[in-house]
Amino acid sequence: MLSEIPSVEKILNDNRIVDLLENYSRDSLVKLIRLELGIIRQNIIESNLEFNYELFIDRLINKINNLWLNEIKHVINATGVILHTNLGRAPLSADSIDSVKDISLSYSDLEFSIKSARRGSRQEIVSEILCNLTGAESAFVVNNNASAVFLTILALCQNKEVIVSRGEAVEIGGGFRIPDIINNSLANLVEVGTTNKTYVRDYEAAINEQSGCILIVHTSNFKISGFTHSADISDLVKLSNLKNLPIIQDLGSGTLIDTRDFKLDYEPTIQDSIKLGMDLVLFSGDKLLGGPQAGIIVGKKKYIDLIKQHPIARAIRIDKLNLTALSSTLLHYIKGEAISKIPVWKMISADLNTLKSRALAWQRNLKINSEIIEGQSTIGGGSLPGQILPTYLLAIPASNINCGINEFFNHLLKNSFPIVSRIEKDNIILDPRTVLDSEDNKLIEGVNSVYDKISQ
Numbered sequence: 172m173l174s175e176i177p178s179v180e181k182i183l184n185d186n187r188i189v190d191l192l193e194n195y196s197r198d199s200l201v202k203l204i205r206l207e208l209g210i211i212r213q214n215i216i217e218s219n220l221e222f223n224y225e226l227f228i229d230r231l232i233n234k235i236n237n238l239w240l241n242e243i244k245h246v247i248n249a250t251g252v253i254l255h256t257n258l259g260r261a262p263l264s265a266d267s268i269d270s271v272k273d274i275s276l277s278y279s280d281l282e283f284s285i286k287s288a289r290r291g292s293r294q295e296i297v298s299e300i301l302c303n304l305t306g307a308e309s310a311f312v313v314n315n316n317a318s319a320v321f322l323t324i325l326a327l328c329q330n331k332e333v334i335v336s337r338g339e340a341v342e343i344g345g346g347f348r349i350p351d352i353i354n355n356s357l358a359n360l361v362e363v364g365t366t367n368k369t370y371v372r373d374y375e376a377a378i379n380e381q382s383g384c385i386l387i388v389h390t391s392n393f394k395i396s397g398f399t400h401s402a403d404i405s406d407l408v409k410l411s412n413l414k415n416l417p418i419i420q421d422l423g424s425g426t427l428i429d430t431r432d433f434k435l436d437y438e439p440t441i442q443d444s445i446k447l448g449m450d451l452v453l454f455s456g457d458k459l460l461g462g463p464q465a466g467i468i469v470g471k472k473k474y475i476d477l478i479k480q481h482p483i484a485r486a487i488r489i490d491k492l493n494l495t496a497l498s499s500t501l502l503h504y505i506k507g508e509a510i511s512k513i514p515v516w517k518m519i520s521a522d523l524n525t526l527k528s529r530a531l532a533w534q535r536n537l538k539i540n541s542e543i544i545e546g547q548s549t550i551g552g553g554s555l556p557g558q559i560l561p562t563y564l565l566a567i568p569a570s571n572i573n574c575g576i577n578e579f580f581n582h583l584l585k586n587s588f589p590i591v592s593r594i595e596k597d598n599i600i601l602d603p604r605t606v607l608d609s610e611d612n613k614l615i616e617g618v619n620s621v622y623d624k625i626s627q
Contacts, residue, residue, distance in 0.1 A: 172215050175222045179204050187228060191235060203238070207231055246589040247610050247617070251562060251602030253518045254552025258591060260457045260464075261552075262514040262607070267462065267499035274495045281491050293494055294479070300501045304427055306445045307452070307469035311478055312497065316455040317347050318487040319466030320421055323451060324356035324384075326481040327417060327474060331383025336369040336401070337362040339388035349388055349421075358383060368400040371410060378414050385411050387420040387449075389439060390556075408448035417450040417474060424554035425454020425467070427504050433519050435550075435558050441469065450474055456493075458552050461513035462500030463493040518604050519550070519560065527563040529603040529611065536615045539622045540571045548604040560604065567599040567618075574625045582621040590617045 182188055182204050183197070191200060211227065214220045246258060254260045263271075284291035294311060301310035313319050324333060333353050340362055342348045353360045359381075363373040374385055385407060404420075411418035422439060430438040438459070444452045451474055456465030466487075468478060478484060489497070503509045510516045530543050546564035569576040579599055583590040593600045606614055 172219070172222055173212060176208060176211060176215075177224065179208070182228070182231070185228060187232060191232070195235070200235070203235065204231065207234065244589055246591050247607075247614050248591055248605045249601040249603075249614065250591055250593045251546070251548040251564070251600070251605055252551035253515060253548065253605055254458055254550055254554055255591075255605070256552050261461045263463065263496055264461070264500060264503060264512045264514060266503070266512065267496040270495045270499040271492050275492060279491065279495075281494075293488070293491070296494060297498045297501060300498065300505060301467065301469055304501065304504055305441045305452070305469045307471075309472040309475035310467065310469045311475050311484075312456075312468070312489045312494065313466040313484070313487045314489055314493070315464050316421070316423065316425075316453060316466040317352060319453045319468050320349070321352050321356050322481060322483055322487060323419060323453060323468060323478055324353055324358050324386075325483060326478045327419075328356065328358040328383030330357060330359075332359045332361045332377075332379075332381045333383055334361045334363055334374055334377050334385045335388060336364050336373075338364065338366045338369060338399075338401070339386075339390060341388060341390060349386075353386075364402075367398055369402055370400065371402045371406045374402060374407060375410055375414075378410075378416060382414070382416055384417045384419050387418065389420065389422045389424075404444075404447050404449075411450070412448070417471075418448075419451045419453065419470075420444050420449045422452060422454040424458040424552070425452075426459035428459075428509060428516065430459075430555065430558075433560070435519075435555055435560075438555055445469065456497050456500075458554050459515065459550075460500065461503075461509070461515035463496040465489050465493055465497050514607065518548075521562075521604050523561060523563065526603050529606075529608075530563045530565045530601075533565050533601070533603070533611070533615055533618075536619075537565075537622070538619050539567055542566045542568065542598075546600070546602065548602055562602055562604045565601040565603070566595075567601075569597040569599075572599070572625070579621065579625065582624060583617065586617040586620060588613045588617050590614060 179201060183200065188200065211222060215222065248255055248258050280291065281293050282291050297312055298310040301307065313322060335349065340349050350360050361377050363369060363377045387404065387407065408418055422441065422444065424438070426438050426440055427442065429440060430436065441452055441454060449470060451468060451470035453466065453468050454460070456462040456467055468475065500513065503512050510520050527543065534541050534543060544564050544566050546562050547559040548562045550558055572579045576594060576597065576599060580592060580594055583592055601614070
């Protein structure tokens with residue numbers, strides 16, 4: 172059976188493989204063919220399996236398509252979840268995208284000072300803006316907020332104790348847990364209080380000569396209600412000052428805009444935390460800030476300087492494209508145009524009448540019968556847990572779909588321009604709040620295309 176296995180050259184001369192050479196390099200195809208042939212040989216030796224040439228070629232072509240045609244795709248988010256973690260969280264503003272494109276196509280002054288004609292620092296690009304917006308003395312940016320927590324503890328608390336409320340020793344997403352991050356930062360976690368109640372006296376009792384900091388973790392991705400108590404931030408700041416111990420707050424999502432303006436619960440703003448006296452405040456760039464993935468640290472200069480000087484800082488620094496997008500995003504806040512230009516805030520502040528008008532426009536242009544119903548959108552992305560925004564939805568009842576509702580859902584996903592919807596009460600649901608204005612026509616075309624397929 173081993174003798175029946177064709178040579179690499181014979182496979183390359185198969186017309187179906189020859190066609191692939193128009194789009195892929197010969198070397199890449201040769202490597203994959205050799206890899207697959209090796210698997211076939213192993214199967215024959217170990218399991219005495221027969222070799223089928225046609226099945227082999229089909230599998231090889233599928234493998235090539237899965238490996239090289241499965242690029243990250245632009246999808247339409249019609250789920251109503253604004254910061255959808257699986258869909259890349261915050262979409263960037265048009266200005267940020269233009270800035271990234273411009274910098275991608277050319278050289279830049281990333282680490283070069285045009286004023287002094289000498290080497291500069293990439294951090295200076297955003298540090299001044301962040302200080303202006305938050306009232307902090309200094310700022311430093313890394314690749315994500317988990318890295319920001321890791322680096323901060325590593326730089327300030329190595330071989331020391333980090334005091335955290337037991338109710339704040341949380342998992343922040345993707346399996347990353349605050350206790351694990353602290354332990355891997357070469358510090359020792361000291362949990363105080365209980366899951367539902369922690370008092371200032373609990374923190375005070377834990378402070379000793381080995382204490383490195385008090386860490387406050389804002390529970391931005393879940394909510395504890397009922398018989399609860401959290402220590403007042405102002406009292407903890409007073410305690411940290413009295414004990415000459417840095418106090419650090421991980422805000423997780425992080426916002427510069429008061430969420431109460433949109434009838435949502437209060438989410439601590441970065442500038443409020445700085446005003447309260449936090450030594451360092453850590454937050455994400457791609458959540459409520461509405462920018463690219465980044466971990467942002469703002470606060471007292473003496474602590475930021477120690478963080479900057481740590482060898483790991485370079486290993487997890489932000490790259491030039493995300494830095495460009497971040498600085499463009501922050502400029503929207505400086506110019507007072509965040510709500511009108513940053514997609515996340517445009518979605519949060521969207522007018523109900525406008526949402527209804529868009530849903531009605533979709534309905535008029537769709538071939539399949541649908542209904543307009545009232546519904547709810549959510550913030551998502553580990554931000555404002557349990558908070559909802561009223562919206563209008565386009566609902567396609569299962570009774571109007573010739574195929575099963577799950578099949579229709581999957582057809583939308585496999586469309587040339589993937590549409591991510593949600594299934595609710597035997598309806599396909601499309602929420603205009605999270606669909607960009609520029610995507611309306613593509614959504615209509617996509618749904619109509621699926622309808623044509625299932626009607627054949």
